[in-house]
Amino acid sequence: MANVTLKVEGMTCGHCVSSVEKAVGNAGAAGKVDLASKKVSIEYDEAKVSLDKIKAAIEDQGYDVV
Amino acid sequence: MANVTLKVEGMTCGHCVSSVEKAVGNAGAAGKVDLASKKVSIEYDEAKVSLDKIKAAIEDQGYDVV
Numbered sequence: 001m002a003n004v005t006l007k008v009e010g011m012t013c014g015h016c017v018s019s020v021e022k023a024v025g026n027a028g029a030a031g032k033v034d035l036a037s038k039k040v041s042i043e044y045d046e047a048k049v050s051l052d053k054i055k056a057a058i059e060d061q062g063y064d065v066v
Numbered sequence: 067m068a069n070v071t072l073k074v075e076g077m078t079c080g081h082c083v084s085s086v087e088k089a090v091g092n093a094g095a096a097g098k099v100d101l102a103s104k105k106v107s108i109e110y111d112e113a114k115v116s117l118d119k120i121k122a123a124i125e126d127q128g129y130d131v132v
Contacts (some may be wrong), residue, residue: 014128015081064082 004051006040008033010063018060027057070117072106074099076108076129085127 002051011020020040023033029044031054042054055065077086083099086106090097095110098121108120121131 011081012078015085016079021082 001013002044002046004042004044004062006042006058007066008038008040008058008063009066011035011038016063019061020058023061024054025055029054038051068110068117069086069114070110072102072108072121072124072130073132074106074124075104077101077104082129086124086129089123089127090120093120095120 004045008020011017011033014035017035020033021031024040024042029050032041033039034041040058044051044054058065074086077083079103083101086099086120087090087097090106090108095108096117097109098107099105101109106124110117124131
């Protein structure tokens, strides 16, 4: 398993938190958003999902991984 | 039919806009949010729904009608 923390711009409220965490989950990883710091802690299995796929899933929801 | 514009605090993103417009709709009225001005334009039938009920529906979603 791998752990990474991404900085994500554009999250403003609890709905955004849910959208991002759901997107990470749908990509096959586990994400936890800290809205105040705009950070998303992600745990994933490198054998099953790539970090690029996870980033793409977040960006598909309209947020910027910076 | 009556028309009223409410000022609503706490809306930050498109998800919030959807939540407020859906709440107004579920209350039996029609609402349109302008996020930039934090205003919600509402059209409703006074014979069928009270303004208090519409305000309560918005506040139930976690926003403040000011």
